[in-house]
Amino acid sequence: MAPLGIALGLRAAPSATNIPNYAPAFLSFHFIWAYGVLSSRTLKQWYGIDHNESPRYDLDKYGNDAVKSGQITQKQLDMLRRNESAHANAVENYAFFVGAIGFASLAGVDRRLINRAGLTYTLARVAYGFVYILIEDRRWSQLRGITWWIGNCSCLYLLWEAGSKLNETVSP
Numbered sequence: 001m002a003p004l005g006i007a008l009g010l011r012a013a014p015s016a017t018n019i020p021n022y023a024p025a026f027l028s029f030h031f032i033w034a035y036g037v038l039s040s041r042t043l044k045q046w047y048g049i050d051h052n053e054s055p056r057y058d059l060d061k062y063g064n065d066a067v068k069s070g071q072i073t074q075k076q077l078d079m080l081r082r083n084e085s086a087h088a089n090a091v092e093n094y095a096f097f098v099g100a101i102g103f104a105s106l107a108g109v110d111r112r113l114i115n116r117a118g119l120t121y122t123l124a125r126v127a128y129g130f131v132y133i134l135i136e137d138r139r140w141s142q143l144r145g146i147t148w149w150i151g152n153c154s155c156l157y158l159l160w161e162a163g164s165k166l167n168e169t170v171s172p
Contacts, residue, residue: 019111019112019115020111020115021105021111021114021115022114022115022118022119023101023102023104023105023114023118026097026101026118026119026121026122027097027098027101027102029122030090030094030097030121030122030125031094033090033125033126033129034087034090034091034093034094035091037129038083038086038087038090038129039087040080040083040084040087041055043079043080043083044058044059044080047066047071047072047076047080048066048071049062049063049066049071049072049080059077059080059081059084063077063080063081064077075136078136079133079134079136082132082133082136083132083133085132086128086129086132086133089128089132089148090125090128090129093125093151093152096152096155097121097151097155099155099159100117100154100155100156100158100159100162101114101117101118101121101155101158103158103159103162104117104158104159104161104162104165106162107161107162107163107165107166108165109158109161109162109165110161113158113161114158117154117155117157117158118154120150120151120154121151121154121155124147124148124150124151124154125147125151127143127147128144128147128148128151131143131144131147132144
């Protein structure tokens with residue numbers, strides 16, 4: 001397996017065919033990140049307000065009562081709500097990433113470009129999750145939009161590269 005620097009195109013490779021495509025690893029990571037790590041169930045269980053019979057409505061049904069009773073603070077409830085939103089956005093955005101990286105792979109886009117865009121998307125989406133959940137200040141929360149656009153631009157880049165590859169003229 002090629003070292004990461006070669007796989008990202010940061011160092012010269014002895015042969016372009018020896019460069020791995022990390023798309024399956026990126027897809028696996030983002031599935032676990034979106035559906036597991038960012039799931040709000042863990043934090044709701046931690047604070048004791050998780051109700052498995054209808055977990056999507058826990059915060060609406062029990063959040064304010066938990067604050068009134070002193071079980072959690074308003075700040076914790078606000079963080080739990082941001083966690084739910086970050087989770088929902090990661091799940092929604094996963095399909096775009098799957099389409100972009102899959103399409104680029106099938107179109108034959110250079111693996112180094114796929115790996116670079118996948119890493120860019122990964123760093124942006126991880127930062128997005130942390131920024132969304134942990135930052136409550138209105139001005140600093142603008143970082144969320146920046147990281148969202150960086151991630152989506154890496155997907156748009158992959159789609160552009162795939163389109164370019166598919167539309168290359170074949171010389172006779």
